[in-house]
Amino acid sequence: MTRFWWVRHGPTHEKAFVGWRDVPADLSDTARLARLDAHLPKGALIVSSDLIRASATAAVLANGREALPADPALREIDFGAWDGLHWSEASARDPELTRAFWETPGDIAPPEGESWNAVAARVDGFVARMLAAHRGRDIVVVAHFGVILTRVQQAGGLTAEAALGHLVEPLSVTRTEHGAEGWRLGEIGACP
Numbered sequence: 001m002t003r004f005w006w007v008r009h010g011p012t013h014e015k016a017f018v019g020w021r022d023v024p025a026d027l028s029d030t031a032r033l034a035r036l037d038a039h040l041p042k043g044a045l046i047v048s049s050d051l052i053r054a055s056a057t058a059a060v061l062a063n064g065r066e067a068l069p070a071d072p073a074l075r076e077i078d079f080g081a082w083d084g085l086h087w088s089e090a091s092a093r094d095p096e097l098t099r100a101f102w103e104t105p106g107d108i109a110p111p112e113g114e115s116w117n118a119v120a121a122r123v124d125g126f127v128a129r130m131l132a133a134h135r136g137r138d139i140v141v142v143a144h145f146g147v148i149l150t151r152v153q154q155a156g157g158l159t160a161e162a163a164l165g166h167l168v169e170p171l172s173v174t175r176t177e178h179g180a181e182g183w184r185l186g187e188i189g190a191c192p
Contacts, residue, residue, distance in 0.1 A: 001179040002131055003186075005040055005140045006148045007061065009054040011170040016086050018053075019079035019113065025053035025170070027060055036171055037063055039192035044138035047130075049074035049147070057171075058142040065140060073126040076144035080113025105160035116160050120150040127151075131178060151176050155183040 010025030010033075012018055027033065040061065048058035050070040058067070082090040082098075090110075091098045100108050105116035114122075130139055145168055153163035155176035168174060168189040175186030 001177055002135050003041075003138045004127070004130075004151065004176045004178075005044065005138065006151055006174040006176065007036065007040070007057070007140060007142045008145060008148055008168050008170050008172050008174075009049075009051075009057040009142055012053055016084050017079040017082045017090060019076045019083045020051070021083045022052050025057055027056060029171075032171055033060055035192045036173070037061055039173060039190075040065075040140050041138040044140045045134060046140040046142070047071055047074070048142035049076070049144060051075055051144075054142045054144065058140075061140065061142065071126060073122050074141065074143045074147055075122075077116070077119050077146040078114040079110050081111040082113065102164070103161070105164060116146075116150070119146055120153065120160075123147050123150050124154070127154075148174050152185065152188055156185040157183075 010027045012023050012025055014023060042064060044065050045068055046058055046062055046065040047068040048054040048070050050072045054074065055070045094111065101110060107115045107117050109115040109118065148168050149163045149166060152158065152166055152174060153160055166188050169191060172189040172191045174188050177184045177186060
């Protein structure tokens with residue numbers, strides 16, 4: 001059994017779309033980070049997105065875990081031209097597109113950005129590489145909202161719309177497991 005412990009990075013306090021824009025996480029809640037660290041398996045591998053909010057969170061959680069190099073395949077959805085815009089600004093700019101992007105996720109992408117299906121395929125490739133190289137291990141993955149929800153969709157056999165309905169707060173844990181019978185979805189958005 002290979003268990004993936006998907007951790008959403010620390011909060012950014014941004015009030016705008018944050019995709020590939022590299023903004024730092026607020027890691028000042030040391031008590032919460034200590035609870036999260038205690039919740040995660042000690043003998044696990046740890047890997048993160050290469051964006052600073054995820055890699056800095058992973059550095060705090062490494063704490064004796066074997067760290068793998070940060071991986072750009074774990075980046076958040078590329079919101080393209082919407083990155084840095086408040087929801088209302090993106091909606092005013094592209095009203096029909098913003099609505100369709102969230103209500104019917106799939107192949108719809110923001111201008112100069114990527115679709116839900118593109119993100120899921122990117123993360124599928126990462127997961128396949130981890131299973132090939134580290135089968136049977138616990139793997140802590142520090143990533144982003146969209147990345148984690150693609151795993152909820154995949155392991156739970158859900159639609160993208162159903163996956164997007166789950167709450168995944170900063171510093172929460174979502175667990176997926178892969179074994180002989182395929183994928184199983186564990187806790188979603190647990191906040192230790």
